[in-house]
Every structure is written in C-alpha cells, then in structure tokens.
Amino acid sequence: MLRKFHGLPGLLAGLLLMVLSVTGAVLALAPALDRASAVVPASGDVSVAELAGRVVAQYPGTEQIVREPSGKVIVYYSRDGQVGADLVNPLTGEGIAPYESSAFFGWVKDLHRSLMLDDAGRALAGVMAALMGLLCVSGMLLLARRIGGWKNLLRPFSGSGSKRVHAELARFAVLGLLLSALTGSYMSAQRFGLLPEASATGPGFPAEVSGGQPAPVGTLNALGNVDLGEFRELVFPYPGDPQDVYSLTTTGGSGFVDQATGELLQYQPRSEGSIVQQWIVSLHTGEGLWWLGLILGAAALTVPVLSVTGMTIWWQRRRSPGKLPDNADASLADTIILVGSEGNTTWGFARELHASLNKAGFHVHCSEMNALADRYPQASRLFVLTSTYGDGDAPASARRFMARLGNFRPGKALKFAVLGFGDRQFSNFCKFAVDVDAALADKGLSRLHTVERIDRCSSPQFREWGEKISEEIGVPLALDYSPLPPATVELELIERADYGLAVQAPTSILRFKAAEPGGWRKYLPSNHKTLPAFEAGDLLGVMPPNGQAPRFYSLASSATDGVLEICVRKQPGGLCSGYLHELRPGDRIEGFVRENPDFRPAKGSNPVILIGAGAGIGPLAGFIRKNTSRSPMYLYWGGRSSQSDFLYKPELRHYLDDHRLTGLNTAFSRSDERAYVQDKLRQDESAVRQMVSTGAQILVCGGRDMAAGVRQVIDDILKPLATDVKMLKAQGRYLEDIY
Template sequence: MIISIWRYSHLALAITSFVFVFLATVTGIVLSFQPISEQIQPFKIDGIEQLNVEQTIATFKKQYPEIITIEVDANQFVSASVITKEGNSLNGYFNPKTAAFLGQKPEVSNLFKFTTSLHRSLFLKGIGRFFVGLGSFLLFLIAFTGAILVIKRQSGIKKFFAKVINEDFAQYWHVILGRLSLIPIIIITLTGVYLSLLKFDLIEEKKDKHNLNFETTTVAEIKSETSVFETISLNNVETLEFPFSEDEEDYFILKLKNKELLVHQYSGQVLSEVKDPMVTFLSNWSLVLHTGKGTVLWSIVLFIACINILFFIYSGFKMTIDRRKNTVIPKNKFTKDNADIIILVGSETGSTYHLATAFFKGLLDKGNRVFISDLNSYTNYKNASQLIVLTSTYGEGEAPINAKKFLTLLHSVKQKRLMHYAVVGFGSLQYPEYCKFAQIVDANLQLHPQFQPNVELFKIHNQSESDFKNWARKWSQSVDLDFDASTLKVSNRARKDQLFTVVDKTDINIDNTFIITLKPNKKLKFKSGDLLSVIPKQDKVERLYSIGKIDGNIVISIKKHEFGVCSNYLYNLKVNTQIKAVVKSNTSFNIPKAKTVQDVVFIANGTGIGPFLGMIQQSKPITKHLFWGGRTKQSLQLYKNTIDDSLNNKSLASFNMALSKETNDKVYVQNVVAKQQDLIAKVLSNNGVIMICGSIAMQNQVLDVLNKITTNTLQQPLSVFEQNNQLLTDCY
C-alpha cells in the first residue's frame, strides 16, 4: 500500500506540473547552450589569477587618462569603461595584461532573450514567474518521490545503486537515468525555487551599510601601508569602481566575490569593509548552479539533466498508460457467490492480467461459471469449488500491489466450503527470489484447513504463454474439464510487427512437414528457442512457432495440416516474398550460458527439432546431445544436413534417433532416452540441462522416463532437477 501512495504522488505531481515542467525543460535545454556560446568567444585571457588589482590599475592608467569601472564576469572576461587620450569613451572587453581593447560586448542573441523570457515567466510576467517557480518546486517533489520509489524498488537505500533488471525499456531507463540525474535535478529545482523566491522578495537581501566619514579618509592617507590592491588577484574581483574625482574623500569601490571594500584612492587602505549576507552568497551560487554561467562542464550536466527530464516525461507516461491498459479486470458475468471457479490475480504492472483474462474468457466460453478479481478482494465464496491464484512477485520476493492484503484476508475470512486450489507464480529467473510470493501463497493455502491442492505450484518465467498453456492443460485435466488450453486467445500487447523475407522454403516431406527460412528485414536480436508470433489475416488468431537461428536467419520446422490456416499460409509463401510477424523472447527456452552449464541434452519429436537446429550449430563450449523421434528415415531428410554438419564440426557430440514407422517394433524418442540413462544421469548430476520440444504426449512420456532414471540412478525425483531449472520444456 505504502508504495502505491508514493507512486500515486509521483504520478499526480507529474500530471499537474506537466506543462510547466515540459516548457521549462525544453527552454532549459536551449539555455544550457548560452554559457557555452559565451565561453567560446575570444575574450578570455589566460593567467588573470596571477595579476593583482594594483598591477591592473597601473596598466590601465598608462593607457587611459580616465577609467570609470573594471569588471570581471563569470567567464573571467575583463571588461572596462574608459576615456581614451582622444577624449572618447570606450566600453567593452580588454586584455588586463596590456589594457588593449579586445572588442565590444556582443548583444545577447534574440533566441536566448526569447527563451529566457519564456523560461522565467512564460511571457506572463509576475503570474508566469509564480507558476514557473511552483513548477520547479513540483519537479523537486517529483524527484524526491521518485527517489523514494527507487529505494522501495531496490529494497533499501543501501541498494540504491544496485543492479536493475532490464525487463522493460521504459521502466529500466526511467530508473537508471533517474538515479544518475537525481542530484542535478534536485539542484536545478531547488535553485529555481530560490531564485523565484528572491524575485518575489520573499527572501530579503539585507546588506550592511558602509560606515565612512571624512575623518576616516584623512587619517587613512597619513598611514603609509601597502595597498590592499596588491593583495587581491584580479580573478577575485567582480567590479572595481574608480573614484569620481581626485578629492581625497572619493574612494575606490571594490566588489569581491563575498564582500565590498571602500579603498582610499591614494594610500590603498581599506576604509570600510562590508561582508555579503548569506542570502547574497546563496543567490550567487543559485544563479551559477541554475544557469551554468561561466562553466561549460556544469552547462553540459544541466543539458543532460534536461534531456533526461524529457525522457522521464515520456517513459513515465508510457509506463502509466501500459499499466492502465494492462490492469483491466474483465467484466464478470457471474457473481462471486454463484461462480464455481474463482480466479484471483496478483499483479503489479498488469502483465499477469493478459494471461488471466485469456484463461477466464476461455473457461467462460466453455460454459463454466467463473468469477475473476484481484487477490486483495479475497472473500468467502458460497458455491465455488475451485480457487485459482495467478500472481507475480515484486520487490525482493514480496506481494504485488493488489495482493498485499491477501494473506491477512486468507486467515481472517471464514470459508464455509472446502475448495480446491492451484497457484501459478509469475516471475523472472533473474531475481533471486523467483516466484517467492506465489510460493508463500501456496504454503499458506496448504496449511489452510479449507483448501486442498489439485495441481502443484507452477512457476512461469517472463510471462511465457506456452508455459501457461501447459499449466492450463495440467489443471483442466486434474479437474476433469473439457478445455483446450491451446486455443486460449491472449490479447496482443502493443504489437509491433516486423517484416521478414522468405529466403528459403523446402517442399513438404513424407510427413507433410517443411522448413521455412526467414530473414529479418531490419537488424533483430533473437536466439534459438525464441518464438515467432504470426497472425494470419484469415482468422486473426496468433500462432507461436519455436524458432532456430542459423546464420542470422529464422528457421522453423512446420507441419502442414490439411485445414491448418497458418501452416497453409506459411507453406504457400513464395521465396522472396515478405511476411509480418513478431519475435517474442522466450528466455526460459534459450540454451543456457556456457559459464554455468557444460552439458545439454536436447529431446524432440517431429517439428520440435526446429529450435535445436539452431542450438546444435552454436559453437558454444557446451557438450550437446540430440535425441529425436520421427516416423521414417525419410522424415529425417529435412534435418539431416544440419545434423551431419554439426556432428562433423563437433558442435554436436552425439545424435540418437528413434523411428516409429520404420520397423515393426515401434521405437519412440523416450525409448532411446531410456537406453542412454547413464548419459542422462551424468548430465543432470553435472548440473547440465535437459531441453524438450515437441508434442505434449511425447513430453509426458519422456518425463516419465527421466523420472525413472533420476530416481533409480541419482536417488532423487525429477522434480528436484526441475526446481533447479535443469529441465526446460517448450511443448504444444
């Protein structure tokens, strides 16, 4: 709940201040170039810190009979106002070492003038200034609430800069850039607020007055001490006003960075010194920090910070819109009390709702009485016999936002009927506490007297649709429901189709199978085991194909079904034509990293070999073994060259084949796996991985065989290796 307060505050502040922040940022980007454009002008003389004021006055006096002022600006350019020997007045930049005139002060460009007005007051004078000041304060609050959100997300201030897992572009960069530009943004906003308060006289700059009379100046002339001008280097000067006349009561006014001195014009003694109040010190620093005046480096930091603010506006709103789009609970047809099946969803950013909704609709379509809600709405259900919990995990193994109250409710709400339950955890293997909250929910339901499990806790990495369909299949079998999980229609999240060119397509073989090779038209990152999503125009239903990557192309092995809409569509594509599709990453079925795993066993039947065709060719220092089941020797022809090449160049260590229609004794892939139990046991005990792709029927048979092998030879059930992520499946 707490995190939601901070998130809503962050969002509410962003929405209310959007216009001002946007305008201030865009103008800020333009204005950050002003100090840079000033610094590149040719008026800077190196080494002015080695000159003292005495020397400078002497140099100027040699050249000009009368000097009115000398100034040193934030860029360390020296300007002066003098009268020449010819009696002309000369104003502009000078070389303090020679008193030579360098040029007139250039006019501030119209672009900077215009942008400054817009930045300061939106051309609305006082009221505009007020709103800009307010906008600056709101941006400070946004940065502050953002920092709190990062602390919460990272589970503590100490982990503020710890690694962030990249699951979503907008979210990842919002956090990464937010952390990096937090300090500059806080500085920009606080100095902005300070400067506004100054403008409205809400902060008063009370300067002390000099205490000087004629007697002081006369006494000063008598004492012969060294001139103060000799002790002050020129770069510390802001302005030096020369005496109005030669009368001894007229003096120099020397404005330094932190004080003002009145200096006797003949003796060089300090007649009076007034220190700047704290307010002036802060005002000067605020101006420098807010505008970058005089420093190219800080101007660049300000520029980058402004660009980041624009990115935060984009990524922040994108995340909000995505979240809103995602977290729509579908309309219930049945009430909680007249439904038989209750689906409760736990989700932080809404992704789980896609699969939950598809499942809910699939069950409804089959005439089931289903009710869906979020986990925080858990209550008693009069007629329901099945509870399904679909929940993600957040923070460090914590409940997502709409599930925080669930565990308390579970123990306080009295459930009159005995219910069967199933829990599906959605998470990411990149987090150490993988699907932890689902585990906690499952453990609590196990201990609850009113609940009985019907399938084991099921964990899903990266919202894998195929894994979810596998679970849905298992669950529907366990409750004896006529439900075809493969027909679940999952809505397409902001689908961005890409173009692919058909570069090769084989004829169909004896089993009506063919291989299609597609080349992405644009550079695309993908791996063998990822999924190609195709939506044929005819029925607009998404199909997912496991892909292999060979020479940067996508290779798919497809069985052409007589009335199969998508398989016929793909088969009828001609070489060099283009198709629209999307590659979906499927990290739970990519070949593991060679660092962690040394041996991998691939098991497939039929077209399930597709992703493995890419994997066996990869030249990773992993020992790879392939088991494949087909019907006849001819069935192998499609894949033979790739397998032979891989065996020849040793990227594949062994190949075991089972042919079910070649001889009378039907041999299936699970039979050849059973014969290689030593290899399987060695791979699993060596922390290796087994990957299975193909039909569900084959998967079930293979899992039985594997379980026997692990139980007999390693004295552990297969589930132990499954929990250890040593068993990866992608079956349909």
C-alpha cells in the same frame, strides 16, 4: 498510491515542465560559451592592481571593471562623451570585442523564469520546480521498488519500450533534475518572501579619506593584494574628486580603497547567508561552474522524453487488460481475483470470471498479483489465475507476489482457489500456480477448491473448472471463453541449413522473411501486416497445422538482419518441430513475434558468458552477431559431434576473427572426449569465477536437464565468492531461456 502520486502531477504539468526544461537546457549552455570566450590566467598570475593598470593604459576613461563568474573581464568606459563596454584580455588590457548581453539568452531567461507572465509566471515556475522535486523523489522510490532496492540502482535494467527508456533516462538524470528543482524552488521561495533573503547591506562610506594626490591604480597596495580569481568588481572614483574612493568587491567581501594611499577602508566580509545564496544560484545556473551547467543541461533535455514516455506508460496502463469495468474497491469486495500473466493471455480468462461473478451478484475486485493488498476485510473468496514463466518462474505481473504475501493478513472466512495456465509439454507444467497454492495454504487459508491446471488455454477445461467452482459457491457460472488467436504474419522460408542427421539429432537453422502478397492481391495497395521490431532472444510464435496452440522458438536474429532466424531440433513426435523440418524454401507459415526482454545481454563493458547446448545456441549466436561494440563475450556450447552438428561453426569462426566473440569453448558428447558443457565450465572455473567477480553476466539457453546441470556447476564455482546462482538471478546477472 506512490505510482499515482508520481504519475498524476507529471501528466498535469508535463507541458510546462517541458518548456522549463528546454529553456533551462539552453541557458545551461551560456556558462560554457562564456568560459570559451574568456581569457583566464592561471591562479596568482595577475593581481587586480595589474589588471586595472593594464586596462587604464588602454582605456583612460575607465569607470568600472567587472569580472564575471565565467572569467570574462569587462571594462565600462567613457570616450569623447560616449560610454561603451568592451570585453578585455586581462593579460594585456587590450579590448577583444565590444560587449553586450545576448538578446536571445535574455529572452530565453525571461521565458524560463516567468513564462513571460511577470510575477504570476515566476510563481508558477516556482511551483513547477517544487513539483519536479517531488517527481524526482517519487520516481526514484518507484524505480528502487521496481528493481528490488537501492543497492540495485546501478545494475542493468530489464524490460523494453517506453518503460525501459523512462527508467534508464530517470536513472541518468535524476540527480541533476533534483538539484535544479531544489535550487529553483529555494530561489522562488526567497523571491516571494517564503524564505528570508541574505542581507545585502554593504560597508558604510569611510569617514576619513586621505584626500591626497591620487596614485596610479596599478600601484595601490590593497588592489595588489587581491588575486584576479577572487575579483568581482572595481568602481573607479569620480575624476577630479580626491575625496572619492575605489569601490572593490571580491568573492570574500567588499570595501573601499583610498586612491592616494592604496589603503583598504571599511572592508566588510560577506555574510554566511550571502555565500549560501550565491552557491545556490551557481548550482542552479552553472555560473562559474560551466561543467556543472552542461551536466544540468543534459539532465534537463531528458524531461521531454521522460514526459512523453511517462504519458505513454500511463496510456498503456489505462488500456491494459487489468482495467475492468465494474471493478469493485478492494476494501469492499466480497470476491477477489488476482492475475499472474506474462503476455496478457490469462487476463482474458480473468475477465470472463469477473463478468460471470458480477452477473451472479458478487462484488468483485480484480487486479494483478503484484498488487496483493495487506488485507481484504470483506472478502470471503480469493481466486488466483496465473501462468508460469519459463521453467517454473513467476510471470511479469506476479513477480512480487511471494514477497508481498509475507505481509498479507487473511480473514478467517477467506477461502481460495488457484487456477494455473501452461503447456503440458513442459516438465514444470504450471509450477508457479502450484507454488502459489502451497504458499497460500501455508499462510493459513482454506482451499475453496484444489489447484487445477489448464493446458494451452483450453476453453473446455476452463468451462469444467467453472462448473466445479459453481458447485462450491452454490451459484451457477457459465464460463465460456475462447482466447483470440494472436495476429499473425505470413512468413516465407528463404534459406535453411541442416545438421545432426548422422547423430540422430536433426537440427535446422531456418530463416524467414515476411511474405509478399501473391496473385491478384499484389496489385492492391500494400496494407498487409508487417513485423514489429524485434531483437535476438525474442520469441517467434509458430502456428502449427490443425489449429493447435502456437509453439515458441527463440530468435537468433534482429530486425536489422532482415530475416527471422530460428534454430529448431526435430523432436520425436513433435507436431510443430516436425512441421518446420518438412518446410522447403518458398514454403509459407503463419507466425508472430513476442518480446522476451528478460533474456538479452546487458549493455556495457562487463563480460558476458553465454552457455548453451543443441538448438539453444540460436539466440546466443544472435547476441554475438549484434556485439559490434566488441564487449568481452565468451561462449560455452555443447553438441553431439563436431562433424555432424556443430551449429553455426563458420559464423562462430568469423566472430572470433573479428572479435565479436572473445572466446569459444565447445563440448561434444559423442566424440573421443565425451564431454558436456558442464565439464568445460569446470575446466575453466578460475576464469569463470574471476569474470563473475568483476561483474560478468551469464545467459543460459537450452534444455532443462542441461540448465539444471549448469546451475549446479556455477553454484560450485562461485562458493569461494560467497554467492550463488540465486543471488545472481536477483541481480539480473543470471538469465535463462530453457525448454
């Protein structure tokens, strides 16, 4: 509901908000430009009497002196029957340049205030300002919910693409946009009588004026007691009329000054309402606060990008696999399907189950696991189809499921069945599905069927599961689904470096490029597939021979490197690793890139601790290569022999020399020291603890056993800080890519 409350107004008002934001950003420059062209004496250096005396000496026909909030001093005068206005130097009274308001800024101001539609446009602009305020508040609530609470707002965000850009810009700009929206709404409400305006009543004309011989303006005591910084306007008396007076306006109030005695007459301080109103104008426009104007302008410039990324997110969500035809309302459905997926593969199976149940006459509601409702009043069957991410973690669309399960109130008739998707080569095969099954049972639900696990998206296994479910519900289901293979690109091996043969751990660094079409195809227009943008830490999916499911390898390169680089250890009996190790330069494979935005260093100056073993060094080396800002980055890495399998040795030495790598600590298990990476961490426990206490992020890549050992060591090191790996993970400061 909150997402709709945030998204729908943004979609409807996006174009108008972009117009108002761009014009607002342009107007925000005016205070800074005015300040740059103004001569501003130090506080206490110039009084109004001194200013007026200097100006009159240069402009005998002075009629009015005005000091704008920016500090610019303007004199309005008559000379030889002609009126004029000049910008003057308050230190000398001399003219700097003729003064006239900017036609360009005037046009932009009209467009910003009223969209060139007079009062109707002003009303519409006011509505847009109020709408922007609602978008800011709802957006921050969504952002806080996404990252796990307000306390995490300043921590690094995960993800990539439009969602990442939208979130980062929103965090940067929200306070400025909210301030502009609230002050703009307030001023609009005042203009149309929805809020009372402050009284503009000034002092009455003095009943008694001395009428004596006028004294030089520079000698008048009342003007001499006012600092230039407090001055706003001085209107001169009519020439030759001894009964007329000077009209003085300051930041604190207004009154009259006797031109003969210099006495202040009928002074009236400004009302509190007037002061508040002026502050609101200043906070909205930046008048008198040029630095604030620049901040508000920078915030306003994010609105076009926020609008475009917001519409992109909306469109992607509309096209997402979770949008199913004939999807029943959750409150009316008799069957619920919840989906946990990282790369959308599981959604294909969910769609097949949804269609089959619908065909059988059930009212089916399907959504992601993160959208678990508090209750499903009409449902008697709950199916959970979920993959497992990494080493037993929840996939992207199920990360909030366990938390939401605490508020779930199942009906007595609701029974459930969990189906897991994964790869049997992992020791924690479908672990998250098993955890979900146990959690639902602990919640008091009865099992419709025991948890089952699908290996590598096996269509026969899915069909067999459907047959078992058919027996349980008494309705035949024909689940026949084969996931489409991912769109692949032909890749050519251009270089390889081999290590580890002497210690029975053959490991190769393989570098590929997108292959050019060969034969007669090279004469056709170029329309072959190209690789998407990718970063170190993303995954290269390799299609092994004989039509097997793809295997994934962490990339050690970014798109800007011009190659796809992976580090592969040959596994005993490994189908894909053996296939890759047999390749020679010039050989070609089929592959594709899958984003892995949850495993990459956070931006900023905080230290990054990289921990790996064996081929797990691949993405870590890629992170170091891209550390051109020279942020503190430390690598702990373990191998077998420094002579045989010191992967990336020359590159790491180079990175140390040019300070992309701050520190390198290696451990070799088949050397004299017989050390593992965990041992090196314990040796450096004080330094590691100090870095974590100052905001360091830890990234771990390698085998499961190594990762488990590292977690234990880090937990031990962090005990004096009253924190642990679990807490760092929740903060996005402990990331793993393990296999």
